[in-house]
Amino acid sequence: MTDTTSDPQQSRGERNFEIVMAGMKKRRAAEARFRFYGQFAVGLGLTFLLVLMFSIVSKGYSAFWQTYIRLDVPLVAEKIDPEGTRDVTTLRRANYSGLIKQHLRDLFPEVTKRRDRFALYGLVSNGAEFELRDMVLANPELIGKTVSVWVPADDDVDMLMKGHLSRKGPEADRRIKDNQLGWIDTLKADGRLESRFNTAFFTNGDSRDPELAGIRGALVGTIFTLVVTLTLSFPLGVAAAVYLEEFAPKNRWTDLIEVNINNLAAVPSIVFGLLGLAVFINFFQMPRSAPLVGGLVLTLMTLPTIIIAGRAALKSVPPSIREAALGIGASPMQAVFYHVLPQALPGMLTGTIIGMAQALGETAPLLMIGMVAFIADIPGSITDPSTALPVQIYLWADSPERAYVERTSAAIMVLLAFLALMNAVAVLLRKRFERRW
Known part of the structure; x- marks a missing residue:
């Protein structure tokens, strides 16, 4: 009678083959996990980078635009150059701030209280008078005429127009008061308020006034x-x-x-x-x-x-x-x-x-x-x-x-x-x- 029992050497070889294949599966699984970890790390790093860039851009892109107010300022000769000498020192020392304030009072004659007038003047940047002065120094022939000039709005007005300050809520909790909101809406309706590219951000130095600060x-x-x-x-x-x-x-x-x-x-x-x-x-x-x-x-x-x-x-x-x-x-x-x-x-x-x-x-x-x-x-x-x-x-x-x-x-x-x-x-x-x- 023939013995049909399997060859011990063949059984040992099959077991070794199974062991090798099991080890191969483990190594391939480990390699797949390593690739996954690497891809996950790269993806996580890119995600953090994109979130960081999005945060920076979403907060900073609006700085490249600035709210400006159009003023039609009469350059009264008696207040700028009373003697008519066109002396540079005299023109430089003239009270241009007073001319701008007078124009704002003419735009809103109903504003009579001292406190309200200060709030009205606060709509315009402190740098407006210097822009008006530079315009006169560059062309003294403008004295005696009414010039139309676009000047930067105050930083609070700019933030309001960009949506960074809310109109809602109690007046005491807002930087922009109700009367100022009314004046801003009037200026916007008259076409005196608009957003323009902020060239001053690239041409100015640092300033205590945010709307004038540049790099x-x-x-x-x-x-x-x-x-x-x-x-x-x-x-x-x-x-x-x-x-x-x-x-x-x-x-x-x-x-x-x-x-x-x-x-x-x-x-x-x-x-x-x-x-x-x-x-x-x-x-x-x-x-x-x-x-x-x-x-x-x-x-x-x-x-x-x-x-x-x-x-x-x-x-x-x-x-x-x-x-x-x-x-x-x-x-x-x-x-x-x-x-x-x-x-x-x-x-x-x-x-x-x-x-x-x-x-x-x-x-x-x-x-x-x-x-x-x-x-x-x-x-x-x-x-x-x-x-x-x-x-x-x-x-x-x-x-x-x-x-x-x-x-x-x-x-x-x-x-x-x-x-x-x-x-x-x-x-x-x-x-x-x-x-x-």
Whole structure:
């Protein structure tokens, strides 16, 4: 009789195969879970980014529009230039505010009480008189005529027209009172109230009045500071990286320098601000709140990043390029500067733009050297008092007025656009200098 019992070797092989297949299923399941976790993390990060961008844009886009009021102001010669000399000093000192208030009283003759008149005058920005003054100074022939001029409305009126302030609720809880609402509706019905593109946001400096506040001073100060930083940090960083990677002897001193460079890259930025305050301002007596000092401080802060990135770019160049250059008779310096450095330059530019982006967003070191001061004038050079865009955002974010909320978000949008422009320039430069082998 034939034995039909299964072969033990075959049964063992089947069991091993089943074990292997079960392990494969577990590994595939683990890989699927890992992919899911990675996709979920990326999706969650993008969601947070979109929520952040939506929050910034939804709060800040309205800052690019401003409510204006049209005034037909009689430029009475007796009040502006009584002697008719057209002297600039006389024209500059004229009471333009009184002319605007008189025109508002003529528009609403029923307003007779002192308190109501102050409320009526409050519809117009404090900067209206300066716009009228500049118009007269630019063209003195307007004196004696009635001019039509669009002036900024007060920030509360602007917030009301944009829907950020409510008309509802008890009058005592509203910034805009009932009589002011009536005057605003009358001005709107007469075509004297409209929303226009807010050019003042890009042309004015900082101001105590939100409707007059702009970013030009902070933007110019930021550009001056970054120019000083780039002018100093890029050549110094590249030179240090080339020396340490290509020419410096390998001993304990160079090892100490490398360790210190790596440690400096992790030092908190406020420490560099304290260093700038102690050395550049207190010891060397450099001007406080100046882009020159800010650029020097940010140079110290970005140098480690540029040096580390530069050395990594030099290491990534294939050794065959060095060997080929040396093999045809080039000196070590010629091999580095004519063959190795051009190949490493795109990576160095990437490290530089990372360091500049870090410097663009820094606030703490600039606060320590006094760039937090209120400065309304536009800086004309790197030694003039100035502030920077991140510091301007910090100052506006701390202001209680509702109008500064939208200007804070709008300034953040401009800062991000400036950063994107810097990255675009870095990409173009990288493509220009990049070589393929």
